[in-house]
Amino acid sequence: MCGSYAFNILFSITFMVILFGCLCEARVNVTIINDIGPNVQLGLHCKSKNKDLDSQSLPPYKPWGFITAINFWGTTSFFCHFEWGSESKWFEIFVTSRDYYLCKHHPCFWSIRPDGPCRLTGKEKCYPWNANI
Incomplete structure (x- = not known):
């Protein structure tokens, strides 16, 4: 009986160390590049639901980024509102289910273009802007 109890304690501690160790390492680096055009400030x-990264202003072709941890449930997402000239657009720049696999070991690079954002990490993939609400 005592051996079984010790095994359960050891197994529980090992499981918690593995679980929390994995969670601590689940981070992504998201970098946004202003590719709207020459002489256009972005x-x-x-x-996210819990974190506000404040307003930024990007000169043409310049990057800005952030690092975020992935929550336990794998539902972390960030959305960004973009403005240039008379345009006002928004897009979910990071969605765990869509981006984590490609971005877990490499920075997640996004090129912001007039037609929509393009993820450059992995094979380039462009997306339409989200619908305005």
Whole structure:
């Protein structure tokens, strides 16, 4: 009986160390590049459900980024509002289910273009802007 109890304690501690060790390493680096065009300043404001990254202003072809941890449930997402000239667009710049596999070991690079954002990590993939609400 005592051996079984010790095994259960050891197994529980090992499981918790593995679980929390994996969670601590689950981070992604997201980098956004202003590819709207020459001489066009890009305003952006990114946030998640729990974290506001404040407003930023990117000169043409310049990057800005953030690092975030992935929550236990794998539901972490960030959306950004983009403005340039008379345009106002938004996009979910990071969605765990869509981006984590490609971005877990490499920075997740996004090129922001007038027609929509393009993820450059892995094979380039462009997306349409989210519909305005």
